Amino acid sequence: MNVNRLICMVVLVTMFTSCGAVFNQPVDVKEARIGETSAVTERLQNLPLPEEPVVVGVYNFRDLTGQYKPSETGSTFSTAVTQGATSILIKALEDSRWFVPIERENIGNLLNERNIIRSTRQEYRASSNPSEPQLPPLLYAGVLLEGGIVSYDTNIITGGMGARYFGAGGSTQYRQDRVTIYLRAISTSSGKILKNVYISKTILSQALDASLFRYVNFQRLLEAEIGFTRNEPVQLAVKEAIEKAVESLIVEGVKDDLWKVKEGEGIEAQLIANYDAEKEEAELTKLYDRKFIERNYSNSFGLSMGTSLLSGDYSKQDVGPLVKIDYERNVIPSFSLNISASAFELKSGENYSQKFVGLEANAKYLVLPNDDLGPYLYGGPGVILGLNGGDVPDGMSNSHFKLQYGLGLEYMLTEKLGLKAFAEHNILFDDELDYVINGKRDDHFFNFGLGVNFYLGKSNQEKNN
Known part of the structure; x- marks a missing residue:
């Protein structure tokens, strides 16, 4: 309770x-304000x-x-x-x-009033002030x-x-x-x-x-x-x-x-430069505040750090460190091919601890290729190799083939630098990853990470310029 x-x-x-707004509730009549x-x-x-x-x-x-x-x-x-x-x-x-x-807007009222003034002056001019001037002309x-x-x-x-x-x-x-x-x-x-x-x-x-x-x-x-x-x-x-x-x-x-600006060409140039920058930003931003980015770069390199989590035959599951580097080749704006190398550790309390290196090949689909913030999906085959080969039990292997798939989110900090976060599921074809064979389900593990992408080359817009 x-x-x-x-x-x-x-x-x-x-x-x-x-x-x-809770502390500014209208509980009394308000006076008129500017x-x-x-x-x-x-x-x-x-x-x-x-x-x-x-x-x-x-x-x-x-x-x-x-x-x-x-x-x-x-x-x-x-x-x-x-x-x-x-x-x-x-x-x-x-x-x-x-x-x-x-x-x-109401020029008819203005002209009627001027006609009243004119007729009144004509009627009383002779007796009061014969030299009174005519009404000045209207501005056009x-x-x-x-x-x-x-x-x-x-x-x-x-x-x-x-x-x-x-x-x-x-x-x-x-x-x-x-x-x-x-x-x-x-x-x-x-x-x-x-x-x-x-x-x-x-x-x-x-x-x-x-x-x-x-x-x-x-x-x-x-x-x-x-x-x-x-x-x-x-x-x-x-x-x-x-x-x-x-x-x-x-x-x-x-x-x-x-x-023209009164202060001269220097102030004009600054005024125009600020306006052009704002206009360029507005042209990149679409209806729902989505910023349009033409990032047709041919290559990119990525660096990521995160954690790995084993899902095997032991009940206790601990997270281990993960480091990954990758190279990506763009095919079309929304589709690319990726190869990556990683080093990570899988742990299950005091019962199991193993360091691995991995090599992966993925196909990647960017859901919103022209937005500054966009999700992506990827998947492909890979292989991992344990580093402490001498500790492997007889009859088991420390190298494994796998399939991985994942989803991520990338935010473009600049035109050539992106910040990404991802979650990945790695599926093995055997039950020997933690050196314990138990049940019908094969071992698998997860990777979670944050990283950056560095885009190389020129976009189509830069090439045209």
């Missing part, structure tokens, strides 16, 4: 200490100043998705994304200090900004996990949506589309809960539950995507000499 209570307390303490900013807002506000701000007109930055907010209770007429994206865009243009936005835009919110995809990723033990447990669930916008700049003198940028932003929703249901004494039931749900506001996601689009539009325009 004490152990179970301790487990329950650990679960509850973990919930309270790891979830900041709108939130993001990292993109700060970058936009810290951009270098232009030689001359560009006068731009934004007629309407529309919601082009036509989607309504999903509801579990039935249909709803509330839209999935904000209908005020034009106001968000104008605010982003103002924050950047690169553009002078002029009123075009050299560039029009068009586009809109083109997509709002819900539930592109959903999932969760949980565990429960003797009435105590917890679970977590998550959902990811995605909003996509396009923003283009158009020359009012020629109608030419100067630039068109595309930005997407994911929207995360999370739910976390823990509960306890347990009899602590006779007819005494303890029930406790805690949890929270956090939904990223769609409006803030749209705001961040629009601000990122404005930032990209500015840098793309600097690259194409549409506008």
Whole structure:
């Protein structure tokens, strides 16, 4: 009972200490506050100043998705994304200090008001002030900004996990949506589309809960539950995507000499270099934050260290050290051939201890050949040879043929260096590995290890460059 209570307390303490939302529950009315900013807002506000701000007109930055907010209770007429994206865009243009936005969304109201001023002045000018000047002309835009919110995809990723033990447990669930916008700049003198940028932003929703249901004494039931749900506001996601689009539009325009940085070419070069690095990273990253890597290297060498575990006729099983080196030849991006040499020790307490060297040949299949993190499968024949040949009992051999298969996971630290972890099952064709013949099952052993792969040569991308 004490152990179970301790487990329950650990679960509850973990919930309270790891979830900041628990201590920030909305128990009172909140006052109005200035709108939130993001990292993109700060970058936009810290951009270098232009030689001359560009006068731009934004007629309407529309919601082009036509989607309504999903509801579990039935249909709803509330839209999935904000209908005020034009106001968000104008605010982003103002924050950047690169553009002078002029009123075009409700220009009819502006023209009506100017007509009222003009007619009022004409009516009362003769009696009050005959020399009163005319209204100044309106600014006209050299560039029009068009586009809109083109997509709002819900539930592109959903999932969760949980565990429960003797009435105590917890679970977590998550959902990811995605909003996509396009923003283009158009020359009012020629109608030419100067630039068109595309930005997407994911929207995360999370739910976390823990509960306890347990009899602590006779007819005494303890029930406790805690949890929270956090939904990223769609409006803030749209705001961040629009601000990122404005930032990209500015840098793309600097690259194409549409506008200039006030500080000179050195700041321009640094701005473009940072943007190109970010763009290259984005081009390698696919939909589900999967980074695309073209690693068509022809050869690689690997070094691994780990442990070996005997599964033989002795009841006690101890782990022994393992060292392995291997060479791999790539055939196609997802398939390669591998040869390896290893040194390891198998032990079963004080009854058995034997050091071996092994040689293996494997065929390897990489499940996700273009991801920075990918699982792989391999298998093939091999042979092992014991090093203390004089201690072998009469009639038995210290060399064995085997088949091995395994699975692993590799993470690319750089384009030519990968970190790997693997687990391997080695099957022998005899029962003499531990020098005891007992039962019908042949001896076998397992290898577990961590290692690195060094890739040699050039990828296809480097060869083309």
